[in-house]
Amino acid sequence: MFEKVRVTTGIPYLDALTQGGFIKGSTNLVIGPAGAGKTICGLHFLLEGAKKNENGLLVAMQEPPWAIRRDASNFTFFDHNYFVEPEKVVMLDFTPSGWELWDPDSLSYAEGSEMILEAEGVPYDETSLPTFLHKVFYHISEVIEEKKIERVVIDPLAAFRFYDYGNDYGFLRKLTTGFLTNIASLNVTTVAISELASSSEQSLFGEEYIADSIFHLDMLSVRGELVRILRISKMRGTNHSTKTLRYKITNNGITFIEPEDE
Numbered sequence: 001m002f003e004k005v006r007v008t009t010g011i012p013y014l015d016a017l018t019q020g021g022f023i024k025g026s027t028n029l030v031i032g033p034a035g036a037g038k039t040i041c042g043l044h045f046l047l048e049g050a051k052k053n054e055n056g057l058l059v060a061m062q063e064p065p066w067a068i069r070r071d072a073s074n075f076t077f078f079d080h081n082y083f084v085e086p087e088k089v090v091m092l093d094f095t096p097s098g099w100e101l102w103d104p105d106s107l108s109y110a111e112g113s114e115m116i117l118e119a120e121g122v123p124y125d126e127t128s129l130p131t132f133l134h135k136v137f138y139h140i141s142e143v144i145e146e147k148k149i150e151r152v153v154i155d156p157l158a159a160f161r162f163y164d165y166g167n168d169y170g171f172l173r174k175l176t177t178g179f180l181t182n183i184a185s186l187n188v189t190t191v192a193i194s195e196l197a198s199s200s201e202q203s204l205f206g207e208e209y210i211a212d213s214i215f216h217l218d219m220l221s222v223r224g225e226l227v228r229i230l231r232i233s234k235m236r237g238t239n240h241s242t243k244t245l246r247y248k249i250t251n252n253g254i255t256f257i258e259p260e261d262e
C-alpha cells in the first residue's frame with residue numbers, strides 16, 4: 001500500500017513532533033524572515049543525511065556556498081569533511097555571482113541549451129525565469145543521479161525574483177509548481193526555503209499550497225529580548241504538533257526550549 005517512510009529533519013525534537021520527520025519524497029517549506037535560522041535548518045537536514053550516508057545537495061541561490069560554510073563553521077553539528085570529495089553534501093552555486101551561471105564550462109547544460117529549451121517550447125533568454133529554472137533543474141537532476149542524492153535544500157526560492165517572469169503572478173506560480181514538482185519526481189526529499197517578513201504575510205509564489213509541509217520560523221521582541229518561535233502550520237499525512245514552539249540558536253545550531261525549561 002502507500003507506506004510512508006520518514007526522513008529525519010536533523011533536529012530530533014522536530015522529528016518527535018512530526019511522527020518521525022518529513023515524508024520521504026516530499027517537498028517541505030521552511031519560511032521565515034531574515035536571520036530566523038532558515039539556512040541553519042537546511043544545514044541540520046543535510047548534515048544529518050551525511051551522517052546517515054544519505055547524500056545531500058544544497059542549491060544556493062542567494063548566499064554563496066563559501067559564505068554558508070564560513071558562517072556554519074562554529075556549529076558543533078557541522079563538519080567540513082562532508083563537503084570535500086567524495087562529497088556527502090554537494091553545493092551548487094546558482095547565486096547571481098555563482099560559477100554555475102558565469103562559467104559556461106561548468107554547466108553541461110550550457111552546451112546546446114538553446115536547442116534543449118527550444119525543443120521544450122521555451123524561448124531561450126538568459127534573463128528570463130523559465131530559462132534559469134530549466135538550467136537549474138537540468139543541472140541538479142544530473143547531480144542527483146550522479147551523486148545519488150537523497151536530500152535537497154533550495155535556499156531560497158525568493159531568488160526567482162531575480163529573473164524576468166513578465167510580472168505575471170499566475171505564470172510565476174506555474175513555474176514554481178513545475179520546478180518543485182519535477183524535483184520531487186526525482187525521488188528526493190526537499191527543503192525549500194522561503195522568505196516572509198512575518199508569518200501573517202502571503203508567500204511569494206503560492207509555494208505554501210505546493211508544499212507538503214510548512215515550518216514557519218518567526219522572531220518576536222518580548223521585553224526587549226529576541227524570542228524565536230516555530231510553528232508547523234501544515235503537514236500532509238501527518239499528525240503533527242500544533243503548538244507554538246520556542247527555539248534558540250547556539251553553537252549547537254537550533255535547539256528547542258521545552259516549556260518546563262523556561
Ligand SMILES: Nc1ncnc2c1ncn2[C@@H]1O[C@H](COP(=O)(O)OP(=O)(O)OP(=O)(O)O)[C@@H](O)[C@H]1O
Nearest residue numbers: 032033034035036037038039040041074249250251
Ligand atoms: N553560533 C551562533 N550562536 C547564536 N546565534 C547564532 C550563531 N550563529 C548564527 N546565529 C544566529 O543565526 C542567524 C542566522 O541564521 P540563518 O543564516 O539560518 O538565517 P536565515 O533565516 O537563513 O536568514 P537569511 O534570510 O538572511 O538568509 C544569525 O543572524 C544569528 O542570529
Ligand SMILES: [Mg+2]
Nearest residue numbers: 038039063155
Ligand atoms: Mg539564509
